[in-house]
Amino acid sequence: MTSVLPDSARARDDLRHRRPLVLLATLGGAAAAAATLLVCLGAGVAGWFLTDAGAHGAPRDALRVGALGWLMGHGSGVSVQGVPVDVVPLGVTLLVAWTLWRIGTRLGDSVSGHGPDADAIADGERDWTVPLTSGLFAAGYVVVAALTHTFAASADTDPDLARVVLWSLVLCLAVGGAGIAVGSGRAAIWAAVLPLALREAGAVCRRILLSWLVLAAVVLLGALVLDLDTALNVMSQLHTDAGDGTVFTLLSATVLPNAVVFSGSFLLGPGFAVGVGTLVSPTAVVLGPLPMFPLLAALPDDGPPAGWTAYLVALPWLLALVATVRTQLRTPTQRWDEGVIRGLAGGVLAGLLFGIAAAVAGGAVGPGRMTEVGPLVLDVTVHAVTAFGVGGLVGGLVATAWQRRAARRS
Structure with missing residues (x-):
């Protein structure tokens, strides 16, 4: 918007900030979808050539596999030989979110000259620039997603279109809409009217x-390094050559963020399941037959774990405390209420967000026992909210007391 730019008069004449909103927003959403879709299509074709040099199947089959991978990143799930697989590869989802943010911020800058300026907004004038742009952006994205579903879906794979549309809308409005608000300058205006304690609570949550x-x-990587021989043994038993190994590694990378969420759920205490009737936690490890997947080498051995692992549940409390203190050192306060709000609200929000991540990280990955794989969502959320909230509260009080004492000395 013009009033938040260095030279309002010059920005008003700058046509770059007054481009056609409807056209740009719709095309921006379609471009954001097409950008990541092309990456997945290219990965599908590359994997087809790496595995058998194109000896089997046709290029359209490889393109369909890449499109299905993209749809799975939007929560579609697929059916493999009649077995539902609904786990979301969060690596694909994070790539989509990053693309939406980048294109959203550029789109916001392009349409920042539309609507009232900052002074008018401050006077109470309504501004529909961001909602309108976000809605059109999401509409363009959903159209590409629906077309992709039409191309890739079949009676055998059966991806869920409703879930694709829902995930697309949530990602576009939450991530893309936030990027549009930041790029257009509206986010800075809206944030200015919020109390400082709430803004700092957001910073605490992020940290x-x-x-x-x-x-x-780090814990996941350490566990993999300790059992690297097991992971290499799994790869050797799969009889993979260089091409197959490359494809398998790329597929593992798409679910690496899922494994990180599993690791965080383990450290919180409740842990996660890798099959019906299983549990992996600091106090108990109950495993059964597992599929041959290299990332599973990071799992602890079946049976009672070492006694020291029970003390890992102290880590979230300590981390929240330290993160809150470090955040408050950047923006000091001597008011007890502000210190409490920053730490407690930031910690509780961080716990809720991690609970959402735990909810989307798991799912069915195969038949039989493998229909239940993922964190214990409710328990993980309760532990995360409690640990991060109390740790943040104590951190806020400690930082406030420290800063009040420093102020009295000076």
Whole structure:
């Protein structure tokens, strides 16, 4: 918008910020969908050539596989020989979200000259630029998703179109819409009217959640390194050559974020299941027959775990405390209520977001026992909200007390 740019008069004359909103928003949504779809289609064709040099099947079959992978990243699920597979490869979903954010911010900048300026918005004038742009952006994206479903779906695979449309709308409005709001400058105006404590609570939430995911990834990587021989043995038993190994590695990478969420659920205490009647947690490990998949080498051995693993449940409390203190050091406060709101609200929100991640990370991956694979969602959410919320609360109080003491000394 013009009033938040360095030179309002010059920005008003800058046609780059007054391009046709309807056309740009619709094409932007379609382009965001097509960008990641082309990547998946290319991966499907590359995998087809790597596995058997194109000796079997046809290019359209490889394209259909790539399109199904893209749809699965939108929660469609597929049927493989009559067996439902509804796990969401979060690696594909994260690629989609990143693309939506990048295109959304550029689109927001392009339409920032539409609607009232910052002064008019501050005076209470309604501004429909972001909602209208986000709606058209989502509409363009959904059209491409529906066309892709029409091309890739068959009676054998049976991807769910309703779930694809729902996931597309949620991703476009939540991620793409946020990018449009930031790129257009509206987000800065809206954030300015929020209390400082709530804005800082968002910063606390972001730091806690990102720190927790990094810690979970480090633990997962460490477990894989310790049992690297097992993973290599699995690959050797599959009799894969260089091409097959490359394809298998890429497929594993698409569910690596799922494994990180599993790792975080383990560290929180409740753990996760890798089949009906199984449990992997710091206090109990009950496993059964497992499919030959390299990432499963990171699982602990079946049976009672070592005694020290029970103390891992202290990590989320400590991490939330440290993350809250570090965040508050950047924006000090001497008010107890602000310190409490920052830490408690930020921690609870981080716990809820991780609970949502746990809910979408699991699903059916095969027949029989493999119909239940994933974190124990309700227990994980309760533990995450409690640990991050209390840790954030204590961190906010500690940081406030520290800053009040420093202020008295000075």
